[in-house]
Amino acid sequence: MDTVLDAPVKTFIQVTEIWVPEGDRLVLATGNYGALSAFEEATRAISFAKGEGLPGKAWAEERPVVLKGFDGSYFKRIEAAAEAGLTSAVAIPVFNDAQLKAVLVVLCGDDENRTGAIEVWHEEDGLLMLDDGYYGAAKHFEWVSQHTHFPRGQGLPGGVWSASTPMLFRDLGSGYRFIRADSAGKAGLTTGLGLPIPVPQDKSFVLTLLSARGTPIARRFEIWDSRPVKVGREIAAILADGICEREGPLWTDDTQEPPRRVNANQGNIGKVLATGLPLIVTGKPGLTEGYETLVALPIFDAGEIAHIVAWYV
Structure with missing residues (x-):
């Protein structure tokens, strides 16, 4: 699957940041800002107390937070975001039980061509309801989502909720499993x-x-599972599922190759295994050929990393 791709297209997510606790504040660990150097400079000058700004709000409220408009909000970089053309953001906290490990923040711009969705669903009275989401130009899909709820096991959100594991759905427009x-x-x-x-x-x-396809969140997705390979104190993960947007699945069911496996500190996924922290890698060295950015996010369960999800652009 190490195939050279075409020139990068406009992506749905424009900025990705990782904020980590340092004392009683969140400080910037790393970020991918592309050409938005002025916004990056404004970001490096600030930190967040618990409850302050978007990362601090996700920390204090202990939940993912969607902010679809910055004007008049608690967002701290309103002027810099406006100059950069950024209009909305989602903050995703990474908790290991009660310990905050990091907050991943993604920021998007809004125009008539940018289509995709970042959604947060929460359980209420035995159903998953839309907490909020950002959809870009997909206004009708946004309306449908606002009027849809999922029982446990139904659709993509309900399937993830039921299994407590990450899931990939392909061919959303024709897939019978995708309710919308x-x-x-x-x-x-x-x-x-x-x-x-x-x-x-x-x-x-x-x-x-x-x-x-036109404004992808990612051109490649991977799900790594560390549960089947834990032996004693050894930490490792197996590539359980994945897809290249242009090339289909990463493997076929009849492949004779063993599952792809990484150990702690082996490559980028191994670094996440070792540190328990999300990771952003930019620049081609160390990445699968044809991709320029990697975002990897650990998911904890019972005090240990159960999965790592990664996406490449």
């Missing part, structure tokens, strides 16, 4: 990644990333 297939197809959405977001207080949150 008709409106997804009309919006041009092609691939869906759903992942559980563990938080304290035994609450249920599911994050879904829905990618369109």
